Amino acid sequence: MFEDKTLVCKDCGEEFVFSAREQEFYESKGFVNEPQRCKPCRDKRKNAGRGPRELHEAVCAACGGVAKVPFIPRDDRPVYCSECFAKIKEEESAAAEETVEATEE
Numbered sequence: 001m002f003e004d005k006t007l008v009c010k011d012c013g014e015e016f017v018f019s020a021r022e023q024e025f026y027e028s029k030g031f032v033n034e035p036q037r038c039k040p041c042r043d044k045r046k047n048a049g050r051g052p053r054e055l056h057e058a059v060c061a062a063c064g065g066v067a068k069v070p071f072i073p074r075d076d077r078p079v080y081c082s083e084c085f086a087k088i089k090e091e092e093s094a095a096a097e098e099t100v101e102a103t104e105e
């Protein structure tokens with residue numbers, strides 16, 4: 001028999017119950033992995049493709065302006081506004097092209 005299990009959500013860090021019924025359902029489907037996320041987070045991911053995404057405000061690491069990002073900004077990662085991000089991407093791809101040319105010789 002299955003027993004309710006308490007798991008920790010990978011997304012929000014909250015504990016959630018992986019109920020005996022769900023475990024039974026998982027086994028009947030042949031799923032081997034336990035759910036990684038709580039129900040609200042799973043629903044959020046399911047709906048992620050639809051509708052406007054939730055944006056978080058952060059300070060752009062390049063210009064100091066307001067950057068709106070679709071993820072929760074973390075201290076150990078620079079966040080850029082869309083303008084700076086586009087600029088950085090451009091520079092990166094230009095640099096990548098240069099290295100390709102250099103190594104092809």
Ligand SMILES: [Zn+2]
Binds near residue numbers: 013042
């Ligand atoms: Zn969660």
Ligand SMILES: [Zn+2]
Binds near residue numbers: 060062081082084
């Ligand atoms: Zn910026």
